Amino acid sequence: MAARESQPMKSYDLCECGTPLRPIERPTPKPAGTEILLKVLAAGVCHSDLHLSEGYFDLGGGRRLRLEDRGMKLPLTLGHENVGEVVAAGPEARGVKIGARVLAHPWIGCGSCKVCRRGEENLCLAMRSLGVFLNGGYADHILVPHPRYLIDIGDLPPERVAPLACSGVTAYGALKKIGTLKTEPTVIIGAGGLGLMCLALHRAMGGHSAIVVDIDPAKRAAAAKAGAQAVIDGNAPDTVQQIIEATKGGAFAVVDFVGSPATARLGIDSLIRGGKYIIVGLYGGEITVPLPPIPMRAQTIQGSYVGTLAELTELIELVRRTGLPPVPVATRPLAAVNDALRDLRDGKVIGRLVLTPAV
Numbered sequence: 374m375a376a377r378e379s380q381p382m383k384s385y386d387l388c389e390c391g392t393p394l395r396p397i398e399r400p401t402p403k404p405a406g407t408e409i410l411l412k413v414l415a416a417g418v419c420h421s422d423l424h425l426s427e428g429y430f431d432l433g434g435g436r437r438l439r440l441e442d443r444g445m446k447l448p449l450t451l452g453h454e455n456v457g458e459v460v461a462a463g464p465e466a467r468g469v470k471i472g473a474r475v476l477a478h479p480w481i482g483c484g485s486c487k488v489c490r491r492g493e494e495n496l497c498l499a500m501r502s503l504g505v506f507l508n509g510g511y512a513d514h515i516l517v518p519h520p521r522y523l524i525d526i527g528d529l530p531p532e533r534v535a536p537l538a539c540s541g542v543t544a545y546g547a548l549k550k551i552g553t554l555k556t557e558p559t560v561i562i563g564a565g566g567l568g569l570m571c572l573a574l575h576r577a578m579g580g581h582s583a584i585v586v587d588i589d590p591a592k593r594a595a596a597a598k599a600g601a602q603a604v605i606d607g608n609a610p611d612t613v614q615q616i617i618e619a620t621k622g623g624a625f626a627v628v629d630f631v632g633s634p635a636t637a638r639l640g641i642d643s644l645i646r647g648g649k650y651i652i653v654g655l656y657g658g659e660i661t662v663p664l665p666p667i668p669m670r671a672q673t674i675q676g677s678y679v680g681t682l683a684e685l686t687e688l689i690e691l692v693r694r695t696g697l698p699p700v701p702v703a704t705r706p707l708a709a710v711n712d713a714l715r716d717l718r719d720g721k722v723i724g725r726l727v728l729t730p731a732v
């Protein structure tokens with residue numbers, strides 16, 4: 374291991390928002406304290422990396438949420454969906470085996486704020502997520518702060534497991550918020566990587582049936598092939614009516630993986646009384662919602678952001694029991710990361726792209 378550690382590590386870093394990631398070499402870090410060093414076997418390319426590399430989220434009305442104001446420091450190695458092999462551990466990192474293949478939970482909090490103490494580190498008041506605040510997996514090596522964030526994956530294929538750290542746990546966390554999952558249809562807006570993951574997990578969790586809405590015919594076809602009970606064109610003039618018909622009276626649960634003004638309107642308008650609209654997507658913008666229908670129709674508008682360590686652990690157990698979600702995965706070498714991001718931005722990706730830095 375000494376020889377390996379003496380070699381420099383390679384990463385692709387965001388050095389300036391709005392510009393391509395740049396190849397960087399630096400000394401391979403030596404884990405201190407509870408830290409663990411992983412050799413990155415698979416790093417998923419996520420839509421939120423586009424937002425991170427642009428440096429902001431659109432709040433609507435010309436306003437922006439700037440990530441540097443939220444504590445993102447450049448240069449930063451992106452990549453928050455990582456599977457790696459343990460190659461070194463700090464003196465206080467207990468219970469880790471050198472050579473183990475692990476999924477790294479990226480949604481790391483401070484561990485001590487009120488939110489973390491409730492088990493929701495993913496919503497921490499001082500996040501230190503991998504690939505957002507700490508260096509991520511668009512690199513041949515990554516440091517993880519503590520062994521508690523590592524989930525052993527045994528012989529599961531790294532490129533299929535990596536997307537579970539964000540795409541998977543985000544879909545899982547949203548589905549867990551639905552009380553009618555097994556008894557009523559669930560409407561899923563957006564059939565990109567997240568939507569298809571959601572569809573697969575919905576089935577694995579014993580979901581009643583899924584109705585998928587997307588504006589892209591290729592994505593609707595992918596959703597139909599993946600087992601959606603109905604697919605609906607999000608650009609049709611009567612999309613809401615079609616959802617109400619497909620759900621026989623309106624949806625008890627809509628999960629929105631787009632999060633645009635148009636999809637939010639669609640989601641809320643499709644609810645039956647007592648229904649819940651769960652917004653996950655970070656497309657951005659704003660909407661105006663009339664207030665009286667919220668109490669009168671007892672509707673819930675709820676946000677869902679990634680997932681907890683407990684949820685990711687549950688998800689890996691679910692996958693071991695029911696099989697990996699059959700979401701299409703294509704692999705690319707680490708050096709192709711900027712091309713991968715461009716293809717994702719251009720909407721050319723069906724399923725998930727995963728970088729394989731160690732290959």
Ligand SMILES: [Zn+2]
Binds near residue numbers: 419420421453539
């Ligand atoms: Zn992500």
Ligand SMILES: [Zn+2]
Binds near residue numbers: 483494498
């Ligand atoms: Zn915290």
